[in-house]
Amino acid sequence: MLFSMLVAGCIISSISAAGMMGVKAVFRKQLTARWHYRIWMLLLVALTIPFMPGHLFQFSSWVPGLGGPQHRDLGAAGDGAGLQEAANANMLQDFTISVNRGTPEFLQTMTVGIWFAGMLVFALIITRAWLSIRRMKKTARPVSNADVLAVLEECKRKLRITREVMVLESPLVQSPMLAGVLKPSLMLPSRCMDWLSMDEIRYILLHELNHWKTKDNVTNYGIVAFQAVYWFNPLIWMALKQMRLDREIACDHAVLQSLDERFHSDYGQTILRFAGRASHSVPFSLASPFVGPKSPIRHRIETIVRFRADSRRQNIKSLAVVALAALMVASQLPVAEAMNRDDSRYDFTGERTEYEDLSAYFSDYEGTFVLYDLNADQYRIYNESQSTRRVSPDSTYKIYSALFGLESGAISAERSTIEWNGQKYPYDAWNRDHNLFTAMDSSVNWYFQAMENRMDRGELQGYLERIGYGNADLSGRSGPFWLESSLAISPVEQVQLLKALYTNQFGFDDKHIETVKQAIQLQERGGARLFGKTGTGTVNHKNTNGWFVGYVENEGNTYFFATNIAHKDQASGSRAAEISLRILKDKGIY
Numbered sequence: 118m119l120f121s122m123l124v125a126g127c128i129i130s131s132i133s134a135a136g137m138m139g140v141k142a143v144f145r146k147q148l149t150a151r152w153h154y155r156i157w158m159l160l161l162v163a164l165t166i167p168f169m170p171g172h173l174f175q176f177s178s179w180v181p182g183l184g185g186p187q188h189r190d191l192g193a194a195g196d197g198a199g200l201q202e203a204a205n206a207n208m209l210q211d212f213t214i215s216v217n218r219g220t221p222e223f224l225q226t227m228t229v230g231i232w233f234a235g236m237l238v239f240a241l242i243i244t245r246a247w248l249s250i251r252r253m254k255k256t257a258r259p260v261s262n263a264d265v266l267a268v269l270e271e272c273k274r275k276l277r278i279t280r281e282v283m284v285l286e287s288p289l290v291q292s293p294m295l296a297g298v299l300k301p302s303l304m305l306p307s308r309c310m311d312w313l314s315m316d317e318i319r320y321i322l323l324h325e326l327n328h329w330k331t332k333d334n335v336t337n338y339g340i341v342a343f344q345a346v347y348w349f350n351p352l353i354w355m356a357l358k359q360m361r362l363d364r365e366i367a368c369d370h371a372v373l374q375s376l377d378e379r380f381h382s383d384y385g386q387t388i389l390r391f392a393g394r395a396s397h398s399v400p401f402s403l404a405s406p407f408v409g410p411k412s413p414i415r416h417r418i419e420t421i422v423r424f425r426a427d428s429r430r431q432n433i434k435s436l437a438v439v440a441l442a443a444l445m446v447a448s449q450l451p452v453a454e455a456m457n458r459d460d461s462r463y464d465f466t467g468e469r470t471e472y473e474d475l476s477a478y479f480s481d482y483e484g485t486f487v488l489y490d491l492n493a494d495q496y497r498i499y500n501e502s503q504s505t506r507r508v509s510p511d512s513t514y515k516i517y518s519a520l521f522g523l524e525s526g527a528i529s530a531e532r533s534t535i536e537w538n539g540q541k542y543p544y545d546a547w548n549r550d551h552n553l554f555t556a557m558d559s560s561v562n563w564y565f566q567a568m569e570n571r572m573d574r575g576e577l578q579g580y581l582e583r584i585g586y587g588n589a590d591l592s593g594r595s596g597p598f599w600l601e602s603s604l605a606i607s608p609v610e611q612v613q614l615l616k617a618l619y620t621n622q623f624g625f626d627d628k629h630i631e632t633v634k635q636a637i638q639l640q641e642r643g644g645a646r647l648f649g650k651t652g653t654g655t656v657n658h659k660n661t662n663g664w665f666v667g668y669v670e671n672e673g674n675t676y677f678f679a680t681n682i683a684h685k686d687q688a689s690g691s692r693a694a695e696i697s698l699r700i701l702k703d704k705g706i707y
Contacts, residue, residue, distance in 0.1 A: 120225040123232055126167040127350065129449045133163035134352040136445045138359065144438045149427045150370035150420070152435035154363040156442055160356060161336075163446045164343050232349065239345035246341075250296050253304060257287035262310050265318055272322045275375055276330055284322075292391050293321045293407040295328045298335055316380070317387045320372065321407055327371045333364055362413055366420050373424050385421045388414065463505045463587075463607040467496075475499035478696050482663075484682035486700055487608045489616060491675040498609070507587055507605035508681065511652030512560045512690065513664045514586075514599035514606075516618070516637055518569060519553055521580045523629035527571040528553060530632040535567050557636040557650070566597060584614060584623050601654045601662070611666045611679035619668060619675060637667065645671040645707050649697075651690025659686035665693035669707045676706050 137160045141153065148156065260266065269284060283302040290306045303325045310318070328334065340357050347353040369388075373381055391407055392414045475486055476499070485500035498504050522528045528535075533553035542548055546559040556564035569577060574591065581589040587610055593602030606614075617623060621630045640647040649667020653660055666679040680697040682688045701707040 119229045122167050123229060125452065126164075126347065129166055129452060130164055130347050130350050131352050132452075133160055133446060133449060134350070134356040137442060138352075138356055140438065140442050140445070141359075144434075144441075147431070147434040147438050149431050149435050150363075150367050151427070152432075152439060154360070154367035156439050157356070157360040157363065158336075159439070159442050159446045160360070161339055161343065163449055164347065164353075166446075166449055235348045236345050239348050243341055243345060253287045253289045253296065254285070254302065256289055257285035257302075257304060260284040260286050260305065260310075264315055265310060268315060268319050269322055272319060272326050276323070276326050278326060278330060282326070282329065293325055295325045295334050298338055301329060301334045303329075316383060317390070320376075320380075320384045320387045323372045323375060324368055324407055327368045331368075333368070336364075362416065366417060369417055369421060370424065373421065374426060381421060381424060385418050388417060388421075461507055461605070463507060463610050465505045465607075465609045467501075469494055470496040470498060472498050472501055475700060478700055479682065482682040482684050482688060482692070482696075484680065484693075484696070485608050486697070487612045487679045488700075488704075489612045489677040491616065491619075491677070492673075496609075496612075503681065503683075504609050505607045507607045507610075508662055508683075509601045509654050510587065510599050510604060510606045510611075511601065511654045511662060511664055512562075512599075513611065513650045513652040513666050514604065515557060515560065515565050516633060516650050516666075517580075517584065517586060517614070518565045518599075519557065519636055520618070520623075520625065520629060520633050521572065521577060522553075522565075522568045523632060524580070524625050525572045525576060527568050530628065535564055538563070538567075553632070554636050560651070562597065562600070584617065585610075586614065601656055608666075608679040608681045611664075611681075612677045615666060615668050615677045615679075619677070639667070642707070645669055647707055649694075651694050653690040654688070660689045661685065663688040663690050663693040665690055665697045667697075669701060671706055676701075 137157065141148065141156065145153075265284070269282065273279075273282065283300070284305065285302050286305045286307045286309065288307040290304045293303070293305050293309075295301055296304055303322070305321070313321075340360065343353065344357055369384075372384060376384060388407070478486070483503065485498070485503035487499075487504050488497045489495070490497070522533075523530070530553075534550055535552075535556075537548060537550050540563070542563065544559070547561050547563065551559070551561050551564045555561075578589065578591055581591070581604075587604060587606030590603040590605065591598045593604065596602060598604045618630065618633070621627060623630075634648060637648045637650050638646060639649055647667065647669055649665060652662075652664035652666075654662030661683060663682040663684075664680070668675055668677040678697060678701065680693045680700075682693050682696065698707070
């Protein structure tokens with residue numbers, strides 16, 4: 118999840134930063150100084166997208182699902198062997214292939230670790246900067262000069278600011294600045310009144326009060342926070358540097374609009390005067406200094422020289438450009454949805470559910486058991502957390518693979534035999550021709566892969582989405598997508614799908630539903646019939662995931678169940694089946 122968030126952040130931040138700089142470059146003459154700065158707010162919005170909760174931008178739910186699949190008629194001719202029920206001798210035997218995983222997961226973890234380490238470093242830098250400003254405030258004292266306070270009130274009235282504004286002077290301040298968030302203050306260099314005229318003080322106060330009015334002090338902290346999060350992206354550093362410059366130019370522009378034209382050059386001279394006095398900048402730009410040594414003074418002065426009051430027409434053009442940029446940002450939302458969709462858990466409401474303690478059955482396994490009583494319409498669940506956690510379905514997926522094959526016409530109940538291609542497999546039972554029933558009995562991987570190869574990938578995706586199978590993710594390419602790969606499903610969903618299969622809520626051909634039921638029938642005892650499928654996930658030759666899912670028809674009622682167990686090397690479908698049968702026996706179900 119964190120790695121996906123990081124990748125989404127890298128993609129979205131790069132596209133948004135480059136796109137925003139491109140829009141500003143192309144339409145620089147159409148944007149006013151104010152909108153040259155404000156348009157950057159869209160970038161800040163874009164930078165939050167990777168961290169937004171997924172439900173805020175689920176655009177895929179607005180798109181109609183794929184239509185029903187097309188059926189192909191294979192005709193009446195076929196092999197009678199397809200109708201034979203497989204024996205249940207293999208129910209507790211594990212047929213699985215090991216999936217080899219190298220270092221990608223380790224590399225993902227290491228990458229996320231480096232990301233967090235970088236953020237920690239910048240958090241320390243930000244903390245140091247905050248402490249520096251705090252020291253400035255501690256050494257500061259309120260300005261008591263009556264003339265300065267009178268000019269302050271005059272400037273506040275001009276800008277329509279009614280709140281109290283604290284003006285301080287400190288020996289640690291080199292350039293006038295607005296510092297703080299909750300209680301922002303205007304901070305001036307100590308004894309600056311000795312060498313500044315009242316007009317120059319007026320210009321300084323107008324500049325800083327404009328920062329106050331537009332809440333630039335708050336925005337500045339947001340800029341610094343995003344710099345820390347996206348420390349690895351040079352495009353973000355470039356964009357945020359330009360944003361700071363545009364902020365100062367927008368503030369200069371606002372001051373010039375409030376001054377008579379004959380005072381514009383004096384305002385520029387005041388900026389130049391402080392350019393020679395500032396000896397160091399505020400660390401990591403937690404404050405908004407009037408002038409800093411790294412501030413592009415030349416660009417600000419050139420803008421002042423070229424100053425023209427904003428016209429209504431130019432403001433309209435600016436709004437059109439901003440709307441275009443907003444569309445560009447909005448286009449990133451589907452990217453975030455695809456990257457950040459949290460498919461690791463199923464959102465289960467838990468209505469009509471009882472939770473019980475079955476830990477004695479699971480011994481050293483981390484596991485869960487989900488039972489649904491059809492007549493009572495009630496769930497009984499052990500281990501609520503794991504019951505909704507999605508993991509690879511492994512061979513339990515073959516129940517639905519068979520159904521999809523029948524529905525698509527890739528196979529039929531009468532013609533389901535697929536010839537063995539001669540490749541040697543680790544189980545003798547796999548090294549021969551198979552039909553649906555024998556392939557389900559021996560959990561023959563190659564059979565179901567060959568069957569699905571007869572189907573279009575989009576058609577298969579449509580089936581998964583139609584029945585709501587887990588995360589419906591077919592992206593795994595290194596092997597079967599259902600074998601410790603991209604496809605994942607939770608035990609609760611397994612039970613819900615089995616119920617939907619049993620009652621044919623899918624709207625599939627009833628004949629195909631009955632064929633699948635026959636293929637997964639395991640035992641019949643004392644008037645009760647057991648249906649089900651095991652699954653084992655083997656990674657690097659270690660059994661890490663075990664499944665047994667199914668249902669029991671018993672005396673006028675049907676019970677659907679799913680057991681999932683996890684272990685570092687001893688979890689298997691056969692072990693999950695043993696646990697399930699013990700629980701079902703003790704509950705008097707089977």
